[in-house]
Amino acid sequence: MIDMQQLMAAIRDSRGILLTTHCNPDGDGIGSQLALYHALRAGNFPVYMHNRDAVPRIYRFLEGSELVGQGLAFDVADIDLIISLDAGSRGRLGFADSLFAGRTLAVVDHHVSNTRFGDINLIDVSACSTGAMAYELIRAMGLPVSKAAACALYVTLLTDTSSFRNVSTTPEVHELAAELVRAGAEPWPIARAVYEDRSPACFRLQVRCMQTLELLHDGRVAWVHVDNDMYQETGSDGEDTEGLIDLARAISGVLVAVFMRPGDDKHSWKVTFRGKFDVDVGELAVSLGGGGHRHAAGVTMQGDYHTIYNKVEQAVAAVIG
Numbered sequence: 001m002i003d004m005q006q007l008m009a010a011i012r013d014s015r016g017i018l019l020t021t022h023c024n025p026d027g028d029g030i031g032s033q034l035a036l037y038h039a040l041r042a043g044n045f046p047v048y049m050h051n052r053d054a055v056p057r058i059y060r061f062l063e064g065s066e067l068v069g070q071g072l073a074f075d076v077a078d079i080d081l082i083i084s085l086d087a088g089s090r091g092r093l094g095f096a097d098s099l100f101a102g103r104t105l106a107v108v109d110h111h112v113s114n115t116r117f118g119d120i121n122l123i124d125v126s127a128c129s130t131g132a133m134a135y136e137l138i139r140a141m142g143l144p145v146s147k148a149a150a151c152a153l154y155v156t157l158l159t160d161t162s163s164f165r166n167v168s169t170t171p172e173v174h175e176l177a178a179e180l181v182r183a184g185a186e187p188w189p190i191a192r193a194v195y196e197d198r199s200p201a202c203f204r205l206q207v208r209c210m211q212t213l214e215l216l217h218d219g220r221v222a223w224v225h226v227d228n229d230m231y232q233e234t235g236s237d238g239e240d241t242e243g244l245i246d247l248a249r250a251i252s253g254v255l256v257a258v259f260m261r262p263g264d265d266k267h268s269w270k271v272t273f274r275g276k277f278d279v280d281v282g283e284l285a286v287s288l289g290g291g292g293h294r295h296a297a298g299v300t301m302q303g304d305y306h307t308i309y310n311k312v313e314q315a316v317a318a319v320i321g
């Protein structure tokens with residue numbers, strides 16, 4: 001609560017607020033950022049948005065997503081408060097250290113692995129999404145939840161609970177969802193935009209990816225990957241990999257699903273984990289230098305595919321027993 005008071009005071013005192021989220025942003029990062037943007041704008045606060053990476057295509061239907069700059073669309077000298085949303089560590093933001101110098105950094109996040117890297121740290125590991133925390137902040141400040149903000153917040157619930165399916169889906173989550181629907185968020189058009197507006201290239205990539213399936217450790221580990229050749233052959237890109245790992249996890253008997261895809265530079269791979277029962281893949285990812293939650297986590301690793309594969313497979317073997 002002290003952190004919430006501190007954050008509200010910092011917002012009220014600020015000359016310029018920058019909202020940002022982690023690199024390769026997801027629905028929770030973009031949704032919490034946009035919702036807070038709409039609410040703070042409505043309250044006449046000087047608020048701006050900037051991320052390292054572009055808004056993924058599936059979230060561009062959200063109002064205000066076109067305002068999320070990559071090139072800075074404002075004078076950075078005007079910023080004295082940076083609010084980091086849904087990032088577990090400062091490195092996840094992907095910005096140079098100089099951006100943070102002389103500015104207050106406030107962290108709003110729900111990752112267990114959060115390193116408390118802000119001057120103000122509003123961390124709630126029981127929150128289903130960072131968006132749910134942004135909602136609390138908006139309400140605590142007496143700001144309105146417009147239709148645009150409600151849609152953005154609904155997206156954070158939908159995506160971070162894996163469509164109201166995962167362990168963080170509490171009665172309170174459904175209650176908040178109901179409130180957002182009453183405020184104008186329309187479940188079907190939102191679900192359609194997020195899950196059912198994929199290109200044929202994306203579908204073809206899914207086919208290629210599923211062909212790589214390996215079942216290890218007596219079927220308790222499912223392993224899939226995509227590489228640059230598959231992107232080229234199908235005309236797809238990294239954004240089209242969203243949800244692929246969930247298909248691998250859906251296989252009966254699988255405790256851990258692993259998905260690998262090329263990183264942002266030639267020498268790195270993004271490794272994503274999903275867990276289904278007791279294995280804590282968040283801890284697994286942390287042990288490899290990444291982060292995440294009990295049933296969804298990830299890490300970016302430097303090296304070639306086979307070296308990383310072996311390293312990750314050893315770590316998986318150790319937790320699978």
Ligand code: AMP
Pocket residue numbers: 026088092111272273289290291292293296297298299300
């Ligand atoms: P994803 O599979 O990309 O949806 O990621 C699942 C979760 O893993 C996210 O909520 C992040 O918290 C975490 N995560 C993914 N990639 C990384 C990374 N490179 N470093 C730290 N955490 C990550």
Ligand code: MN
Pocket residue numbers: 022025026027028029086
């Ligand atoms: Mn996220």
Ligand code: MN
Pocket residue numbers: 028029086110128129130160
């Ligand atoms: Mn999140």
